[in-house]
Amino acid sequence: MRNVQRRLLRNLRPVTRGNIMERLWAPWRMAYIDGVLGGTGGEGGCFLCAARDADDDRQALVLLRRPHAFAVLNRFPYNNGHTLVVPSAHKGDLEDLADGEMLDLMAAARDVVALVKRLMRPDGFNIGFNFGRAAGAGLPEHLHMHIVPRWNGDSNFMPVLADTKVIPQSLDDLYGRLRSGLAGEKR
Ligand SMILES: [Zn+2]
Numbered sequence: 001m002r003n004v005q006r007r008l009l010r011n012l013r014p015v016t017r018g019n020i021m022e023r024l025w026a027p028w029r030m031a032y033i034d035g036v037l038g039g040t041g042g043e044g045g046c047f048l049c050a051a052r053d054a055d056d057d058r059q060a061l062v063l064l065r066r067p068h069a070f071a072v073l074n075r076f077p078y079n080n081g082h083t084l085v086v087p088s089a090h091k092g093d094l095e096d097l098a099d100g101e102m103l104d105l106m107a108a109a110r111d112v113v114a115l116v117k118r119l120m121r122p123d124g125f126n127i128g129f130n131f132g133r134a135a136g137a138g139l140p141e142h143l144h145m146h147i148v149p150r151w152n153g154d155s156n157f158m159p160v161l162a163d164t165k166v167i168p169q170s171l172d173d174l175y176g177r178l179r180s181g182l183a184g185e186k187r
Helices: 002-012 017-024 027-037 047-053 099-120 166-186
Strands: 062-066 069-073 083-087 124-129 145-150
Touching: 047 069, 047 083, 062 099, 062 166, 069 099, 069 166, 083 099, 099 124, 099 145, 099 166
Parallel strands: none
Antiparallel strands: 062 069, 069 083, 083 145, 124 145
8 A cells, every 4th residue: 555655656746857858858759749740741741841831930839040940949848948949951960961051050049048048037958959769869850959948946847748738828928928039139
């Protein structure tokens, strides 16, 4: 009986800092995302190409565009503000990027970090790539940099994707805030 109680308590505990990192690199999660977003257009159903080609940036959650890269809010965030920075070309390997593509990729990442810092005041960021399914990439054909803002004590944020109806709404609000922030920056 005590064992059962202990197991229940363990399941109820907030997600630990370790777990959020496990999920950041978890292959099954991106596979799930691919499944959800697959067939939305783009090259071979690539959801990043679909975002790149979208007419409506708000609907596609595209935050900013540069000639060779763009930034899009992750529809299935590991944390609030989780953004993907993506080369416009459908390329899977870092070594295939031309200098101009790398520059735009890093410039887009810089702009996202600056924007999120200013508007969301995170205490830190996890920024990184997964290359290959063995490393947890769910969409290895189109490389993307994860930018995940972190807050002290954020470890229990969004432990599971329990209610997908709530998330698009909050994402839409967040998108509006970030885009307004970008517009303010340019003024
Ligand atoms: Zn693609």
